[in-house]
Amino acid sequence: MxxxxxxxxxxxxxxxxxxxxxxxxxxxxxxxxxxxxxxxxxxxxxxxxxxxxxxxxxxxxxxxxxxxxxxxxxxxxxxxxxxxxxxxxxxxxxxxxDSADMRGPSYIIETTNPADIISAPVKIGGSSGIFALTTSRTELRGLTRGELPGAIKLILKHTLVISQTGQIVDHIVEVTGDNHMTKTLHLNDATFDPEITRFIPAMVNSQPVMSKVVIVTQSVTTGVITKTY
Known part of the structure; x- marks a missing residue:
């Protein structure tokens, strides 16, 4: 009962x-x-x-x-x-x-010494979380029709600047077209859910530090990502 x-x-x-x-x-x-x-x-x-x-x-x-x-x-x-x-x-x-999932992007931590114990920033959500931030961004659509007329393929280098608290404080995109024209943009990630943009910050000797995460993608005129480096 x-x-x-x-x-x-x-x-x-x-x-x-x-x-x-x-x-x-x-x-x-x-x-x-x-x-x-x-x-x-x-x-x-x-x-x-x-x-x-x-x-x-x-x-x-x-x-x-x-x-x-x-x-x-x-x-x-x-x-x-x-x-x-x-x-x-x-x-x-x-x-x-899974540390293997971290091999796609490049990680930059400045002003370190050879004896330092360093750990890279980790995106909560892994590579999927980074793709959500870098692919099919509305700010990047139309580049081939406007700022880079005539381009068919684009190489986009995304640099995410990560603070000591694990938040993205700048999102820089360097765009290079196959017409040899270039464009640099700063994207706004503030519209995302903060948990989508959150990282575990980089650490140097157990202390959180600023860092950068770099991911390079190739896109076509429709904005579809065709390759990730």
Whole structure:
């Protein structure tokens, strides 16, 4: 009898929780899509399960509690099914970190000495998180029609400047067209969810420091990324 009562209470609690939220979805940048739930009483506050997909593949899954990421979140490579990261937001630490996923970008930490113990900045969300910040940006669409007329292919060098607190303080893009014309832009990442732009900062001798993350991509006139270096 006690067991039946316990199950009934759990089901009742779950039903009540579902009644307090509504489903939502959003388009981060044209290729990364989010599905989540928000409170009925305040639709700006996320509450409950969250999933992000890249070309239909799940790249992030976790939960929100009162608008904050909570518990363990699992992140996947853009075209892989194996987890590359598991980050516990309650404990603010990784329980799984695949170092191989960090090999794509280049990392720059200035003014270091040979004896220093250095660790590179780590994007929470791995390579998928960096792709969300650098691919299909609306600010870069139309470059071939405007600032770089006549170009068919573009090489885009993204430099993310990461603060000691792990936030992006500048996003510089150096664009070179196959017509030999160039353009430098500063993108605004403030419109993203702060957790999408968050890094674990670079460390030198266990102290957080400023750093840069550099990723180079190749694009065509439609804005589709055709290659990542």
């Amino acid at each position: 006690k067991r039946i009562l316990f199950i009934a209470l759990v089901l009742s609690s779950s039903f009540g929780y579902a009644q307090q939220t509504v489903k939502r979805s959003s388009d981060i940048n044209g290729i990364v899509f989010e599905k989540f739930t928000v409170l009925k009483t305040d639709k700006k506050i996320r509450q409950g399960e969250y999933t992000a997909t890249f070309h239909g593949n799940v790249i992030a899954h976790g939960n929100y509690t009162n608008g904050q990421r909570s518990g363990e979140w699992t992140f996947y490579a853009p075209r892989g099914k194996k987890p590359i990261q598991i980050f516990n937001y309650d404990q603010n630490k990784f329980t799984l970190l």
